Amino acid sequence: MDDVFRELYQEIILDHNKNPRHFGVPDSYTHSAEGYNPLCGDKVHVFLTVRDGKIDSISFKGEGCAISKASASVMTTLLTGMPLAEAHALMKRFVEVVTGPMDGIVDIDEERFGQLLAFVGVREFPARVKCATLAWHAMEAALKQGEGSVTTE
Amino acid sequence: MSTTVKTPEKIAGKRRFDPAVVRGEFPILSTRVHGKPLAFLDSAASSQKPEVVIETIANYYRSEHSNIHRGVYYLSEIATAKYEAARETTRRFLNAGSTREIIFTAGTTDAINLVANAYGREFFREGDEVLISGMEHHANIVSWQLVCQDLGAKLKVIPINERGELDLESLPGLISERTRMVGIVYVSNSLGTVNPVKEVIRIAHQHGVPVLVDAAQATSHLSVDVQDLDADFLAMSGHKVYGPTGVGVLYGKEHHLEKMRPFKGGGDMIRSVTFEKTTFNDLPFKFEAGTPNIAGVIGLAAALEYVMAFDINEVAAWEDELLQYGENLLAGVPGLRRIGTAAHRAGSLAFVLADVHPHDIGTLLDHEGVAIRTGHHCTQPVMSYFKVPATSRASVAMYNNKADLEALQRGLLKIVEVFR
Incomplete structure (x- = not known):
């Protein structure tokens, strides 16, 4: 199992799973959307406040596996304070x-976004890719529609 | 833990049930997964196939295939004879009174849909009621729901208790003058509960209400005898009982089937066709439109013969021993809570583990070579009742052994360690 942990359940993921950042429903927000994976029942609801073309704050709530929860949590830490154009590019x-x-080189600013590399291992688990992308798809949907639901199907 | 009904026909001249020998007859079980021996504990989703079933299907395609009920040549006669012999084998397996009552379908879901449409649409009216249990598989919920919505009929639910047992006492009070059908699962796929279907049928019949039994999970664990149960309809799948996927059976009492309209139109189900009028074929062909899954049906018969070669009580005793062993091992995993603790159970052990999501459990166990099912098991109302989004479920079949369950426990203990 050790190899799986190196590939998939990295320390960052376990940490964010256990202590998710920006978890909860804020008092006010400008955009929100729910990501739902009907296959496993995972749900992630994202809430964000956009001001002057910039993401002021993000939070999320929901139920899901360690991958989906950690992915949502890491996302909130990275996108907070980010201009929309840059946020779209990062998504x-x-x-x-x-x-x-599998052998592709991920072109990413490791200094700023190195945490995302913790999710590279997901590639080798096709059934789990949707867990990792759920919150990000919800984020896209929130920015696009303002309010709505998105599924990974 | 399970209840089995002995039928004299099935006891005489049986093959001795030796779990180790049986395991050796399922070639896939020697697979290695991520360098570990496969511990296949997901037979409730679909069971593996013995060599004899695989060979029967291969041999059919190699030397016996053609379309049935059509040609007058050698191959067509062989295929037709084998297909109809499979119907007789299936009749024997279910102890039905006649092969006219055995309809081949694509599976349990297809069989339930057939009844919901061919019986429900014919005989349900606005305000009528269909009664199902709180532990039904989606197949035995949604099939009725679709028909009820169209007709303005109502779907009512027999509650379950915290052990995952049917609240049988509430049943008489739930049956009204408008109840037109009771749909009940024999063995729950997500809880393992063996329901007292014979009693449910007896009570329903006192009120003149027919009963459909979803026997998908039952056929591999207990003796299913439609006459002893007095079931009006019974649905089963081939792939849950060591047979191929894409084939199943609907048993229906002849007098019900006679008065039902066909569900699908096409070849084989007709007697004569003009553009003005079609006369339908006799039972059971009336409900088998189009070229059927011939190889699947013949493979199913091989699987049923394989199962019938044993005394099902010996099989059930071994599976109960495995479940008990597994239950004890799971009790040693910190933070584990079992879901579904009915007094009568067969096949499945479902559980949740502290804060670890079932999908993480499933992925991690896979890397230990252990295959279990994680998710809602197509029983979302059961998940709601137990207030969990999903569960993990280990299920056993006749070919499992104690080492499979030990691998499960080892994997779970590692998971607990890492997610601590």
Whole structure:
């Protein structure tokens, strides 16, 4: 099992699973959306406040596995304070991180976003990719629609 | 833990049940997964196939295949004879009175949909009621729901208790003058509960209400005797009882089937067709439109013969021993809570583990070579009742051994360690 832990359940993931950052429903927010995976019942609801073309704050709540929870938690820490254009680019990059070719090189600013590399291991578990992307898809949906639900199906 | 009904026909001249020998007859069980021996504990989702079933299907395609009930040549006659012999084997397996009552379907879901549509749409009216239990598989919920919504009929639910048992006492009070059907699962796939279906049927019949039994999980664990149960309809799948996927059976009492309209139109189910009018074929062909899953049906018969070669009580005793052993091992895993603790159980051990999500458990166990099912098991109302989003479920079949369950426990203990 040790190899699986190195690949999939890295320390960062276990930590964010146990102590999710920005967890809960804020008093006020400008955008929100729910990500739902009907296959496993995982749910992630994201709430964000966008001001002057920038993401002021994000939080999330929901139920899910360690991968989906950690992914949502890491996402909130990285996107907070980020201009929208940059946020969209990073969301796209993250999907590449977890779905890219096995031998592909992930072009990512390791200094700023190195945490995302903890999710590279997900690639080798096709059944779990949707767990990792759920919160990110919800985030995209929130920015696109303002309010709504998105599924990974 | 399970209840089995002995039928004299099935005891005489049986093969001795030796778990180790049986295990050797399932080639897939020697697979290694991530360098570890496979511990397959997901037979409730789909059981593995013995060599004899695999060979029967291969041999059929190699030297016996053609379409049935059509050609007058050698191969067609062989295929037709084998297909109809499979119907007789299935009749014997379920102890039905006649092969006219044995309809081949694509599976349990298909069989339930057939009844919901061909019986329900014919005989349900606005305000009528269909009664199901709180532990039904989605197949025995949604099939009825679709028909009820169209007709303005109502779906009512027999409650379950915290052990995952049917609240049988509430049943008489739930049956009204408008109840037109009771749908009940024989063995719950997510809880392992063996329901007192014979008693449910007896009570329903006192009120003149027919009963459909979902026997998908029952067929591999207990003797299923439609005449002893007095079931009006009974649905089963091939792949849950060591047979192929894509094939199943609907048993229906002849007098019900006679008065039902066909569910699907096409070849084989007709007697004569003009553009003005079609006369339907006799039972059971009336409900078997189109070229059926011939190889699947013949493979299913091989699987049923394989099971019937044993005394099912010996099989059940071994599976109960495994469940008890597994239950004791799971009790030694810190933070583990079992879901589904009915007095009569067969096949499944479901559980949740402290803060660890079932999908993480499933992935990690896979790397220990242990295959279990994680999720809602197509029984979301059961998950709601127990207030869990999902569970992990280990299920056993006749080919499992104690080492499989020991691998499960080892894996779980590692998971507890890491997620501490």
